[in-house]
Amino acid sequence: MEKRGSFSNVRGFILASVGSAVGLGSIWRFPYLVGDNGGAVFVAAYLCMVLLVGIPVLLAELAIGRSSQSNVYGAFRKLAPGSKFPWHWAGGLAIITCVFILAFYTVVSAWVTGYMFEAIRGTFSKLETPAQAAKLFESLTASPRWVLPFQVLFFAATALIVAHGVKKGIERSCEILMPILGVLLLGLAIWGALLPGGSEAFTYLFKPNSQLTTRGLAEALGQAFFNLSIGMGVMITYGSYLKKEENLLRASISIVVFDTLVSFLSAIAIFGLLFSMGGKPVGGSDLVFKVLPVFFPRMWGGQFFAVLFFGLLALTALAATISLLEVPVSYLVDERKWTRKKAAWTTAAASFLFLGIPCALSPGPLANFTWFFRQTFFDFLMFVSSNILLSVIALATTLFVGVAWGLRPARKAITEGSSAAAAVPAVVWKLLIWVVCPALIVLTLVAAATQYIQP
Ligand code: PHE
Numbered sequence: 001m002e003k004r005g006s007f008s009n010v011r012g013f014i015l016a017s018v019g020s021a022v023g024l025g026s027i028w029r030f031p032y033l034v035g036d037n038g039g040a041v042f043v044a045a046y047l048c049m050v051l052l053v054g055i056p057v058l059l060a061e062l063a064i065g066r067s068s069q070s071n072v073y074g075a076f077r078k079l080a081p082g083s084k085f086p087w088h089w090a091g092g093l094a095i096i097t098c099v100f101i102l103a104f105y106t107v108v109s110a111w112v113t114g115y116m117f118e119a120i121r122g123t124f125s126k127l128e129t130p131a132q133a134a135k136l137f138e139s140l141t142a143s144p145r146w147v148l149p150f151q152v153l154f155f156a157a158t159a160l161i162v163a164h165g166v167k168k169g170i171e172r173s174c175e176i177l178m179p180i181l182g183v184l185l186l187g188l189a190i191w192g193a194l195l196p197g198g199s200e201a202f203t204y205l206f207k208p209n210s211q212l213t214t215r216g217l218a219e220a221l222g223q224a225f226f227n228l229s230i231g232m233g234v235m236i237t238y239g240s241y242l243k244k245e246e247n248l249l250r251a252s253i254s255i256v257v258f259d260t261l262v263s264f265l266s267a268i269a270i271f272g273l274l275f276s277m278g279g280k281p282v283g284g285s286d287l288v289f290k291v292l293p294v295f296f297p298r299m300w301g302g303q304f305f306a307v308l309f310f311g312l313l314a315l316t317a318l319a320a321t322i323s324l325l326e327v328p329v330s331y332l333v334d335e336r337k338w339t340r341k342k343a344a345w346t347t348a349a350a351s352f353l354f355l356g357i358p359c360a361l362s363p364g365p366l367a368n369f370t371w372f373f374r375q376t377f378f379d380f381l382m383f384v385s386s387n388i389l390l391s392v393i394a395l396a397t398t399l400f401v402g403v404a405w406g407l408r409p410a411r412k413a414i415t416e417g418s419s420a421a422a423a424v425p426a427v428v429w430k431l432l433i434w435v436v437c438p439a440l441i442v443l444t445l446v447a448a449a450t451q452y453i454q455p
Contacts, residue, residue: 004069004334005166007238010246012171014254017229017238019174019319021259022181024108025227027313028288031267033219035287038210045212045220050256053440054224056432057394058252059421060401061230063413065239066248071330072233075240080404087404090396091331094233097389098327099347101232103355104382105324106158109317110150110360111141111289116310117150124293124306130279134290142364151360152352158321159348162329163341166241170322177315184312188305189265189272197275201268204275218447221440222387228259229320231390231397233327240330248414249421288313355381387448391441398437407433 007013034042068075073091080087118124118140127133140146161169192198212220225231239248270287274280277295296306325348332343358366362378372380401410411429415422 015174018258020229020323023320026263027266030263037216040208041212049224061235062239065236071334112313119306125297159344163344188269192269192272195276198272200275201271218444221444225390231394247418249418
């Protein structure tokens with residue numbers, strides 16, 4: 001049997017977790033959600049969700065992982081051995097959710113990687129209007145011959161790294177990827193802020209100009225989960241590779257601070273750039289692909305920055321897909337005694353063949369194949385995973401902590417090694433785990449479900 005992996009120290013763990021958290025969710029999704037949901041009010045709602053639900057759930061997941069030293073499926077069983085309720089099903093659901101997310105996340109990652117190659121080839125220099133850029137995006141993403149090779153490349157890179165194990169594969173690659181990313185992003189943000197549109201970007205992002213809708217509230221929580229990589233077992237799995245004495249509160253705060261910082265930096269960079277070029281944040285979700293390519297060639301060093309920008313996005317996506325693949329792999333290695341190599345390659349191949357291909361073909365050949373609640377397979381999988389499954393699993397996690405594991409042992413596990421966490425009164429933990437988190441999660445689940453049922 002293979003020896004269970006572990007991070008060399010808390011720094012390695014933080015790098016890997018930040019790598020998982022920072023991704024397309026922070027750089028691509030956060031800016032457009034802010035734009036779509038009224039700017040500063042959404043930013044405030046998002047920060048509240050991160051503080052009230054994000055941090056407690058993150059701490060709970062890390063504590064479950066570290067205390068059980070087990071994969072997501074085994075962890076629930078180990079910590080509540082006598083429980084009649086099948087809590088480990090939540091672990092099973094988390095494993096499936098990771099395979100789902102992997103399937104559509106690699107499609108967007110493939111587009112990003114493809115755009116980096118198009119930037120190198122100079123394709124964007126021929127674009128004159130956003131309408132042309134939109135057309136280019138539609139024709140490229142509709143072509144299986146363009147998308148599939150990049151998607152295969154992405155799956156292969158992910159499997160290769162995960163097959164090399166926790167220390168040599170995950171930790172080492174994040175050690176190299178994360179600092180490069182930080183420097184690139186900081187540079188882009190400073191540049192975006194200094195451009196003529198920089199101050200307009202700040203106003204757009206931070207000055208309240210509308211009211212928050214129910215949908216905005218639901219999106220804020222969904223984004224907090226997706227962005228922090230919680231609600232799908234990633235943090236339970238990474239926490240299980242941590243040694244007992246590490247300070248969980250400090251680790252969680254580092255993850256949240258870095259992740260939030262990256263979200264804000266990229267929003268400033270993207271909007272600063274966009275406003276400077278006279279662009280409008282319309283159809284926000286397509287900003288990165290449909291708008292930016294028109295603007296890059298018009299500025300000094302544009303081609304270079306375009307390659308850099310899409311390269312950066314691809315790198316962040318890779319650290320995220322690594323963490324997604326690690327969840328099923330750690331289950332197969334721990335519980336089914338597979339070798340790491342076999343687990344990594346088999347899961348990646350299965351996710352690609354059965355789910356990844358239909359996702360990749362959704363904008364093109366399968367565009368009219370909308371059996372799934374009038375959505376393409378890609379949209380369906382994305383919505384169900386990020387707006388429903390993540391919330392269900394996070395809810396199960398808080399209930400598990402409150403009911404099955406017990407607040408007292410959970411609090412002990414969380415506060416171990418952290419005097420600051422120990423100073424938080426037990427009643428605050430109780431309130432957060434028993435009332436605030438479940439209530440907010442149920443609220444957003446209902447909001448998400450009604451949105452789904454609407455025609
Ligand atoms: N947190 C990642 C992002 O912001 C996405 C992700 C979700 C990664 C779930 C791992 C697990 O893009």
